[in-house]
Amino acid sequence: MSRRNDTGRQPGRRQVIALAAMAGLGLSVAAVAPARAAGTVNLLETGSSLLYPLFNLWVPGYTKANPHVRITTQSTGSGTGISEAISGVAQIGASDAYLSDALMKMHPGMLNIPLAISSQMINYNLPGLNGKHLKFSGPVLAGIYSGKITKWNDPAIAKLNPGVKLPDHDIITVHRTDGSGDTFIFSQYLSFSTPAWQNSTGYGTTVSWPAAPGAIGAEGNPGMVNAIKTNPYSIAYIGVSFKQAIVENKLGEALLENKAGKFVPLTVANVQAAANAKSAATPKDERISLVFAPGADSYPIINYEYAIVKNKQPNATTAAEMRKFFTWAISPKGGNAPHFMAAVSFVPLPASVVKLSAAQIAEIK
Amino acid sequence: MSFRRLLALFAGVLPASLVAVILFLAIYSWPAVRFNGLGFVARTTWNLGNTYGDPIVRNGVAQLPGAQYGILFLIVGTLLSTLIALLLAVPTGVGAAIFLAEAVPGRLRLWLSFLVELLAAVPSVVFGLWGYAVLIPLLGQHVFPVLGRLLGWIPIFAPPYGSGYGLLTAGIVLSLMIVPLIAATLRDAILAEPMVVREAAAALGATRFETVWKVVLPGVRKILIGVTILAMGRALGETMAVLMVSGNALNYLPGNIYSPISTMAAFIVSQLDSALQDPTGLAVRSLAEVALVLSVISVGVNAMARLVLYRAGLRGARV
Numbered sequence: 001m002s003r004r005n006d007t008g009r010q011p012g013r014r015q016v017i018a019l020a021a022m023a024g025l026g027l028s029v030a031a032v033a034p035a036r037a038a039g040t041v042n043l044l045e046t047g048s049s050l051l052y053p054l055f056n057l058w059v060p061g062y063t064k065a066n067p068h069v070r071i072t073t074q075s076t077g078s079g080t081g082i083s084e085a086i087s088g089v090a091q092i093g094a095s096d097a098y099l100s101d102a103l104m105k106m107h108p109g110m111l112n113i114p115l116a117i118s119s120q121m122i123n124y125n126l127p128g129l130n131g132k133h134l135k136f137s138g139p140v141l142a143g144i145y146s147g148k149i150t151k152w153n154d155p156a157i158a159k160l161n162p163g164v165k166l167p168d169h170d171i172i173t174v175h176r177t178d179g180s181g182d183t184f185i186f187s188q189y190l191s192f193s194t195p196a197w198q199n200s201t202g203y204g205t206t207v208s209w210p211a212a213p214g215a216i217g218a219e220g221n222p223g224m225v226n227a228i229k230t231n232p233y234s235i236a237y238i239g240v241s242f243k244q245a246i247v248e249n250k251l252g253e254a255l256l257e258n259k260a261g262k263f264v265p266l267t268v269a270n271v272q273a274a275a276n277a278k279s280a281a282t283p284k285d286e287r288i289s290l291v292f293a294p295g296a297d298s299y300p301i302i303n304y305e306y307a308i309v310k311n312k313q314p315n316a317t318t319a320a321e322m323r324k325f326f327t328w329a330i331s332p333k334g335g336n337a338p339h340f341m342a343a344v345s346f347v348p349l350p351a352s353v354v355k356l357s358a359a360q361i362a363e364i365k
Numbered sequence: 366m367s368f369r370r371l372l373a374l375f376a377g378v379l380p381a382s383l384v385a386v387i388l389f390l391a392i393y394s395w396p397a398v399r400f401n402g403l404g405f406v407a408r409t410t411w412n413l414g415n416t417y418g419d420p421i422v423r424n425g426v427a428q429l430p431g432a433q434y435g436i437l438f439l440i441v442g443t444l445l446s447t448l449i450a451l452l453l454a455v456p457t458g459v460g461a462a463i464f465l466a467e468a469v470p471g472r473l474r475l476w477l478s479f480l481v482e483l484l485a486a487v488p489s490v491v492f493g494l495w496g497y498a499v500l501i502p503l504l505g506q507h508v509f510p511v512l513g514r515l516l517g518w519i520p521i522f523a524p525p526y527g528s529g530y531g532l533l534t535a536g537i538v539l540s541l542m543i544v545p546l547i548a549a550t551l552r553d554a555i556l557a558e559p560m561v562v563r564e565a566a567a568a569l570g571a572t573r574f575e576t577v578w579k580v581v582l583p584g585v586r587k588i589l590i591g592v593t594i595l596a597m598g599r600a601l602g603e604t605m606a607v608l609m610v611s612g613n614a615l616n617y618l619p620g621n622i623y624s625p626i627s628t629m630a631a632f633i634v635s636q637l638d639s640a641l642q643d644p645t646g647l648a649v650r651s652l653a654e655v656a657l658v659l660s661v662i663s664v665g666v667n668a669m670a671r672l673v674l675y676r677a678g679l680r681g682a683r684v
Contacts, residue, residue, distance in 0.1 A: 076638075077638060079638035079639050079641065079642055080638045082641075082642065083638055083641035083642070100416055100417040100418075100642075100644065101417070101419060102418075102419055102420050102429075102644040102645075103642070103644045105644075106644050170525055172527070172528060175615075177613040177615070177635050177636075178635065178638055178639070179638040179639035179641075179642055202415045202417075202418075202431070203417065204413065204415065204416035204417055204642070205416065205639065205642050206413060206416070206636075206639035206642060207413075208410065208411060208412030208413065208615075208616060209615050209616060210616070211409075211616050211617035212617075213525075213617070213620060214525055214527050214528075214624070214625070215614070215615075215617070215625070216527070216528055216530055216612045216613070216614075216625050217612060217613035217614065217615060217625070217627075217635075218613075219635075227528070230501070230502060230505070230528065230529070231505075231528040234528070
């Protein structure tokens with residue numbers, strides 16, 4: 001009898017290992033399988049790190065009443081949210097920015113559905129001064145981020161903050177490296193308030209940051225918080241849903257100059273004032289910037305938090321579950337309820353915008 | 366199909382896939398190559414243009430208004446971080462190799478060598494996370510200021526110290542990743558040096574140190590050069606660990622050794638999502654051009670290393 005037959009009859013050590021490995025693979029496949037169990041609908045949400053904390057509150061709240069829906073959330077940045085919603089990898093792309101005209105022309109089936117109103121803080125880590133709310137204007141921030149204002153005690157900053165003893169220290173600017181809706185609204189504030197910034201850099205989910213010496217890039221809002229926490233003399237723009245982290249780490253939060261020339265703190269009332277001033281102009285496709293709203297009390301950097309969604313879903317069941325979830329999310333009794341909004345310092349959608357969003361949600365087929 | 370032909374086919378897949386990848390990159394990035402021209406490697410601007418503006422067509426290439434791409438800062442960041450990694454890793458690797466081959470008794474040598482090789486098996490993202498959590502605060506808050514006080518008279522060591530993210534940190538993390546490669550290869554080479562040359566040196570009255578320094582090391586010189594170039598290839602292409610500790614500098618050249626930088630490999634990862642926001646696709650194709658430049662440099666470096674190792678007679682060198 002040949003050797004080959006021998007090994008065929010008695011499995012050798014290698015075969016045993018191979019069998020064990022295959023069994024292991026089989027087990028892991030089996031572990032994945034229940035996700036496809038009949039009746040369960042899987043939705044993947046990815047994108048904005050500003051919206052992520054809210055989704056993490058929404059999902060358990062929603063799926064408790066709707067156990068047949070499984071929603072996975074990921075914090076990857078608005079840029080990823082937009083591109084994965086377009087490619088269809090994710091059903092829900094979370095974004096602080098709406099799609100550009102050119103992208104809409106390329107992908108006419110994309111919907112930009114506001115889910116809530118958010119805002120953005122300007123935070124800093126200035127030893128000894130974090131308890132004090134420093135004042136900043138758009139032009140001064142543009143000067144800092146374009147590397148023209150490099151020291152904390154620069155006359156431009158001192159002029160806005162009379163009586164504050166500012167340190168003679170280099171400013172470390174922190175910006176996002178991932179495609180980010182926070183970059184979008186921050187660069188809109190700079191663009192709308194400072195013509196020089198508008199002409200040189202403009203706005204977008206990613207902008208070509210002018211060379212500011214010592215500038216560092218960070219990934220996501222958590223990365224931004226960590227960057228200013230670990231770097232004294234740094235400044236950053238951070239989504240309001242991270243306010244808790246800013247307070248816990250005793251970092252500074254600035255007052256910002258609005259369109260009326262007033263320096264206002266980020267409060268619910270001031271965000272509401274800005275929303276009231278601009279939301280009436282929201283068009284049917286709801287792509288509009290709320291940044292730099294008129295009004296003495298308006299906080300200047302606020303925005304709609306968008307779900308970027310394809311109007312054609314692969315099957316009717318998925319589409320129906322998405323409509324149901326979004327309808328719940330924008331409802332004042334559901335996702336826009338005060339306890340959800342307060343937890344992340346968001347503001348609910350005005351009634352007129354809820355109507356517009358509902359009309360867009362109905363288009364998901 | 367005969368067995369021989371089948372084997373030839375399988376074997377042919379490997380070189381063909383290398384050619385295919387480079388060819389794909391070249392074809393895919395062609396619009397960007399035309400748009401960017403030679404200035405691509407000489408400019409320090411990575412600017413997608415106005416992503417919320419309307420695309421325009423100029424010279425047959427659709428583009429966003431204001432788009433301009435140049436990667437000099439990436440090339441400089443990549444080369445400098447690799448250089449620092451080699452400056453740190455080569456002496457360490459040579460020292461470790463000599464120690465393992467000459468100074469440690471048999472059984473202990475086996476264990477220590479094993480440990481060195483295990484270090485090479487640690488995934489790069491683990492080095493990155495360690496660098497992020499441990500190295501950055503340590504260097505940024507404690508080591509850099511001391512370094513600046515001691516060596517501040519050399520311009521590149523002078524302040525500002527920045528944040529701990531940057532060139533030196535990236536270089537240190539990279540060096541940890543390539544030391545095992547250098548140490549393990551060199552140890553094997555030193556052990557393979559014939560005993561007779563050591564005995565001859567000892568017979569001439571050379572001390573142990575002199576034997577190693579003047580007889581053994583010159584014998585493995587070519588292997589050291591070869592493995593150094595191989596390590597350089599690895600450092601040039603390392604992505605994840607560098608991404609996590611480099612500070613991801615955009616559009617400026619490092620001013621000193623503490624400056625944030627970015628490398629070509631890390632930049633491709635960090636900018637892909639942003640590039641997808643460009644409806645003309647020019648940004649993604651420009652990233653492909655970065656990949657093309659990186660591939661050409663890396664393949665070139667590796668080919669050079671293999672040539673040196675081959676000449677040195679170490680054909681089966683570990684990689």
